[in-house]
Amino acid sequence: MNTxxxxxxxxxxxxxxxxxRQDLAACYNLVAHYxxxxxxxxxxxxxxxxxxxxxLINPYGLMFDEITASSLVKVDLNGDKxxxxxFEINPAGFTIHSAxxxxxxxxxxxxxxxxxAGVAVSAQKQGLQAISQQSLFPLTSLSYHEYEGxxxxxxxxxxxxxxxxxxxxxxxxxxxxLTCAQTVADAFLNMxxxxxxxxxxxxxxxxxxxxxxxxxxxxxGMQAAAKQVTRNAGGALAWxxxxxxxxxxxxxxxx
Numbered sequence: 001m002n003t004x005x006x007x008x009x010x011x012x013x014x015x016x017x018x019x020x021r022q023d024l025a026a027c028y029n030l031v032a033h034y035x036x037x038x039x040x041x042x043x044x045x046x047x048x049x050x051x052x053x054x055x056l057i058n059p060y061g062l063m064f065d066e067i068t069a070s071s072l073v074k075v076d077l078n079g080d081k082x083x084x085x086x087f088e089i090n091p092a093g094f095t096i097h098s099a100x101x102x103x104x105x106x107x108x109x110x111x112x113x114x115x116x117a118g119v120a121v122s123a124q125k126q127g128l129q130a131i132s133q134q135s136l137f138p139l140t141s142l143s144y145h146e147y148e149g150x151x152x153x154x155x156x157x158x159x160x161x162x163x164x165x166x167x168x169x170x171x172x173x174x175x176x177x178l179t180c181a182q183t184v185a186d187a188f189l190n191m192x193x194x195x196x197x198x199x200x201x202x203x204x205x206x207x208x209x210x211x212x213x214x215x216x217x218x219x220x221g222m223q224a225a226a227k228q229v230t231r232n233a234g235g236a237l238a239w240x241x242x243x244x245x246x247x248x249x250x251x252x253x254x255x
Contacts, residue, residue, distance in 0.1 A: 006071070010070060018069065025068050027184050028044055029246055030246065031044070034195075036115045041090070043096070047107075052076070055074070057072065069254060071087065075089060093112070099157035109184050111191050112178045115198070119176050130219060131201060183234070
């Protein structure tokens with residue numbers, strides 16, 4: 001794969017969109033680095049600044065560690081490409097992401113994964129349980145969406161939007177995990193915490209002993225605690241360090 005910058009793309013989108021493209025490509029590269037990818041399947045999308053309902057999504061066919069700023073595909077809410085490119089998009093990915101972007105102005109970035117731990121917890125009837133500190137952050141803003149098969153039907157959008165409501169974490173039953181946020185950094189941090197909570201739950205359950213739930217009442221105070229821990233910076237506190245990690249790995253996100 002050619003990993004040089006497509007200067008025609010870079011010159012045509014402006015500095016703000018180019019920065020967004022680099023952040024989104026970095027998120028894809030980080031998902032691959034942490035082993036959360038599922039070959040070329042699953043998606044991360046970001047709303048492009050401006051009055052148009054345009055957003056960026058991965059080029060269908062590229063591995064997540066191959067994705068660059070200039071290879072991302074810009075589409076409208078109908079799934080039509082806004083900038084000509086050789087790459088196509090996954091229609092199932094478009095259904096889920098466009099539904100959320102259409103319904104939520106505060107969901108500028110939507111991250112959806114099929115991690116082993118996430119799918120495993122999504123198949124558990126009780127879903128995510130309050131058994132770890134990590135679980136408490138998503139539990140303050142968590143929703144569920146029942147499995148309806150591969151997300152290709154237009155009529156599923158309304159049910160997905162209704163189930164998500166105003167939450168920022170979602171478990172797609174028998175399917176995987178989803179987070180959304182105002183920024184790429186926040187969406188990534190949300191997923192990092194949700195994924196870690198699922199991993200811990202499975203490890204705790206594998207021990208075979210009786211689990212100790214977090215005392216009731218603590219979950220309600222976790223949102224304020226999260227702001228204090230991150231100094232109200234959210235994902236932006238960790239994001240520069242994550243980009244430095246990618247630079248040490250020679251990840252292609254800037255290209």
